[in-house]
Amino acid sequence: MKVCFATNNKNKLREIREILGDQFEVLGLEDIGCIADLPEESETLEENSRSKAKYVYDHFGISVFADDTGLEVDALNGAPGVYSARYAGPACDSEDNMARLLREMEGRENRTARFRTVITLILEGAEKQFEGIAEGIIIHEKKGPGGFGYDPVFRPVGKEVTFAEMPPNEKNAISHRGKAMKKLVDYLKKLEE
Numbered sequence: 001m002k003v004c005f006a007t008n009n010k011n012k013l014r015e016i017r018e019i020l021g022d023q024f025e026v027l028g029l030e031d032i033g034c035i036a037d038l039p040e041e042s043e044t045l046e047e048n049s050r051s052k053a054k055y056v057y058d059h060f061g062i063s064v065f066a067d068d069t070g071l072e073v074d075a076l077n078g079a080p081g082v083y084s085a086r087y088a089g090p091a092c093d094s095e096d097n098m099a100r101l102l103r104e105m106e107g108r109e110n111r112t113a114r115f116r117t118v119i120t121l122i123l124e125g126a127e128k129q130f131e132g133i134a135e136g137i138i139i140h141e142k143k144g145p146g147g148f149g150y151d152p153v154f155r156p157v158g159k160e161v162t163f164a165e166m167p168p169n170e171k172n173a174i175s176h177r178g179k180a181m182k183k184l185v186d187y188l189k190k191l192e193e
C-alpha cells in the first residue's frame with residue numbers, strides 16, 4: 001500500500017519507514033512532487049493536521065497522514081500549544097522559543113505541561129485521527145544536548161532527565177509523537193492482515 005506522510009522532515013520519514021516495514025511504501029511530500037507550503041493556520045492541532053492531510057489528498061489523490069504537535073503549559077493556559085514553532089515570533093528558532101517560555105514561567109509554581117501530537121489519516125477518502133500525549137514539567141533551565149525544539153526544558157513524568165538528555169530510542173518509546181505513531185501503525189497493520 002502506498003501512503004504519503006505529509007512532511008519533508010527526513011528524520012520523521014526514516015522513522016516511520018523503519019516501523020512500518022515493507023508492506024507500506026511511505027512517500028514524503030518531495031516524492032509526490034508537492035512543493036507548496038501546506039496550510040496550518042488553524043487554532044487547534046486537530047484542524048491543522050487535518051488541513052495538511054486534506055490538502056495532499058485533494059491535490060494529489062493519494063492516501064495520506066499528517067501530524068501536528070504542540071507543547072501545552074498549564075500555567076500559561078495551554079500556550080504555546082498550536083503556536084509552539086513560532087512562540088517567540090515568525091523568524092525565531094528553538095533557542096528563542098525556550099528563552100521566551102522560561103521567561104513566561106519565571107516565578108510560577110505550577111510547571112506541569114504536556115506535548116500533544118495529533119495525526120490525521122485520510123485513507124481512500126475516509127478520515128481518522130490518532131492522539132499521543134507525553135505529560136511532564138517545564139524545568140527552570142535547559143538541560144541536555146539531544147533532541148530538538150523544547151526538549152531541553154521538558155522533563156517527562158517519572159523520569160529524572162529531560163527529553164534532550166535521553167537517547168532517541170528512549171524518547172521515542174514514551175514521546176507524544178511515538179505514541180500517536182504507534183496507534184497509526186497498529187491501525188494500518190491491522191488493515192493489511
Ligand code: IMP
Nearest residue numbers: 067068069070071084085148149150151
Ligand atoms: P511539528 O508539528 O512537529 O512541526 O511541531 C511543532 C513545534 O513543536 C516544533 O517546531 C517544536 O518547537 C515543537 N515540538 C514538536 N515536537 C517536539 C518534540 O518532540 N520535542 C520538543 N519540541 C517539539
